[in-house]
Amino acid sequence: MSGSKLDPIDRKILAELQADGRMTxxxxxxxxxxxxxxxxxxxxxxEEAGYIRGxxxxxxxxxLGFEVQVFAMVGLQSQAESDLSAFEARCRDWPLVRExxxxxxxxxxxxKCVAPDLSTFQSFLTEQLTSADNVGSVKTSLVIRCAKDExxxxxxVLEARLTSAS
Amino acid sequence: MSGSKLDPIDRKILAELQADGRMTxxxxxxxxxxxxxxxxxxxxxxEEAGYIRGxxxxxxxxxLGFEVQVFAMVGLQSQAESDLSAFEARCRDWPLVRExxxxxxxxxxxxKCVAPDLSTFQSFLTEQLTSADNVGSVKTSLVIRCAKDExxxxxxVLEARLTSAS
DNA sequence: CGCAAGCGCGAAATATTATTGCGCTCCCAC
DNA sequence: GTGGGAGCGCAATAATATTTCGCGCTTGCG
Numbered sequence: 001m002s003g004s005k006l007d008p009i010d011r012k013i014l015a016e017l018q019a020d021g022r023m024t025x026x027x028x029x030x031x032x033x034x035x036x037x038x039x040x041x042x043x044x045x046x047e048e049a050g051y052i053r054g055x056x057x058x059x060x061x062x063x064l065g066f067e068v069q070v071f072a073m074v075g076l077q078s079q080a081e082s083d084l085s086a087f088e089a090r091c092r093d094w095p096l097v098r099e100x101x102x103x104x105x106x107x108x109x110x111x112k113c114v115a116p117d118l119s120t121f122q123s124f125l126t127e128q129l130t131s132a133d134n135v136g137s138v139k140t141s142l143v144i145r146c147a148k149d150e151x152x153x154x155x156x157v158l159e160a161r162l163t164s165a166s
Numbered sequence: 167m168s169g170s171k172l173d174p175i176d177r178k179i180l181a182e183l184q185a186d187g188r189m190t191x192x193x194x195x196x197x198x199x200x201x202x203x204x205x206x207x208x209x210x211x212x213e214e215a216g217y218i219r220g221x222x223x224x225x226x227x228x229x230l231g232f233e234v235q236v237f238a239m240v241g242l243q244s245q246a247e248s249d250l251s252a253f254e255a256r257c258r259d260w261p262l263v264r265e266x267x268x269x270x271x272x273x274x275x276x277x278k279c280v281a282p283d284l285s286t287f288q289s290f291l292t293e294q295l296t297s298a299d300n301v302g303s304v305k306t307s308l309v310i311r312c313a314k315d316e317x318x319x320x321x322x323v324l325e326a327r328l329t330s331a332s
Numbered sequence: 333c334g335c336a337a338g339c340g341c342g343a344a345a346t347a348t349t350a351t352t353g354c355g356c357t358c359c360c361a362c
Numbered sequence: 363g364t365g366g367g368a369g370c371g372c373a374a375t376a377a378t379a380t381t382t383c384g385c386g387c388t389t390g391c392g
Contacts, residue, residue: 006230014230017223021187025379035342040380053224057183061319063217064172064180065327071269071276088313095320103237103307110237110276110307114320116327141269141276147254151317153227154261154280161231161282192349201371206350 006051009034013042014051015155021055066114068121069143072129074109075136083134084108090132096124107139172217175200179208180217181321187221227280234287235309238277238295241302245274249300256298262290273305 006014012032016023023031029039046052061069076087084102091100091111099112111129115121130138172180178198182189189197195205212218227235242253250268257266257277265278277295281287296304 011230014223014225018225019222021221021223024377026377034340036378037343037380037382038341041340049229051226051229053226055187055221055223056185056318057180057187057221058219058317059180059184059319060217060219063215064177064319064324066319066324069267071267092314095323097314098316098318098320099312100314101235101237101312102310104310105305105307107307109313112317116323139271141271141273144268144270146265146267147275148258148263148266150264151224151278152222152264153225153230153232154264157261157282158230158232190349191351200369202349203351203372204370207369 010042010046010051011155011158013039014046014153017043017052017055018152018155061114065116068115068118069146070113070115070121071141071143072111072113072125073107073137073139073141074111074129075106075138076108076134077136078134079108087132087134094124094128096121176208176212176217177321177324179205180212180319183209183218183221184318184321231282232280234281234284235312236279236281236287237307237309238279238291239273239303239305239307240275240277240295241272241304242274242300243302244300250274253298253300260290260294262287 009032013028016028016031025040025043026036028043029036032039043052074087076083087109088100088102091097091109096113096115097111098114099110101110102108103110113121113124115124125138125140129135175198179194182194182197191206191209192202194209195202198205209218240253242249253275254266254268257263257275262279262281263277264280265276267276268274269276279287279290281290291304291306295301
């Protein structure tokens with residue numbers, strides 16, 4: 001299975017950096033129980049192997065004036081691969097669309113969108129999204145509040161699995 | 167409006183750190199066009215003011231063995247505030263649930279979930295989520311593929327707005 | 333067994349970076 | 363003008379990152 005090349009220290013590194021991506025290498029090394037140089041080597045290896053995709057500041061979009069968040073469920077008219085890709089490409093070009101996931105089931109895509117205000121979003125919705133080629137149905141839901149937002153890996157679950165599997 | 171206390175340099179800092187959260191302060195200072203000390207002061211201020219919520223490594227969950235991602239649309243039987251909060255609290259306790267957003271419309275919540283495999287998810291679905299107190303309907307959709315995943319603020323949109331408003 | 337190769341560690345040395353203190357300038361109110 | 367505050371850059375110091383080196387441990391083979 002995936003991840004079998006990682007030892008417990010590597011997983012601890014990933015967990016710590018997921019929790020605090022700006023942690024100092026010496027602090028990280030202290031926490032995972034090795035000295036700084038091998039710790040840094042491991043981090044570099046994990047980055048190059050793709051376990052770590054990048055590091056990002058978590059910026060509060062509401063504080064910056066993006067007060068509207070919306071989930072949009074999109075159904076297309078054609079599900080041919082070329083049409084799916086074309087729609088995905090358009091999503092990548094729309095800055096208000098922050099996430100685009102293709103789904104199974106009755107809905108083809110779920111989009112997470114942001115906007116400064118409702119009217120901006122509605123303009124986008126009617127002028128761009130709904131009127132785009134091949135878009136059949138669009139159902140939108142405003143986010144009223146967010147109870148949990150912790151993208152990433154539940155390392156506690158991972159460790160529990162590996163422990164029981166050993 | 168929100169964000170009016172930020173000058174162009176602050177916004178540039180936020181944009182750069184969102185793109186690369188591990189950027190060195192001197193590199194950041196170079197990019198935003200000021201020297202290192204005031205740059206660091208600004209970053210600290212932005213952190214304390216809540217514009218920056220934190221820093222996180224973006225860990226590839228698939229590489230770590232979480233091959234299943236699911237969006238779950240949940241409807242509750244009672245939408246009384248105490249019942250909503252109770253459900254949110256349960257979501258925060260479920261490690262497989264990574265995001266929980268309360269919505270308007272016919273669905274009360276959308277959850278983003280991860281799991282190592284389908285059977286793990288289905289166990290969670292039937293034994294935990296569907297059978298939880300007050301849960302009415304649950305519709306799940308597997309994520310087939312992800313075309314875009316850039317949580318955060320579209321700073322280009324923000325700058326365009328501020329420019330036209332000035 | 334015994335030896336050699338390879339891997340990963342830690343210690344020390346060096347290069348970069350973070351952080352602090354200070355003086356300067358600009359801008360605004362008076 | 364002139365006093366005061368905010369923000370900058372410079373220089374010095376502390377902390378951290380990064381490289382280099384040698385050691386010990388395991389592995390695999392004679």
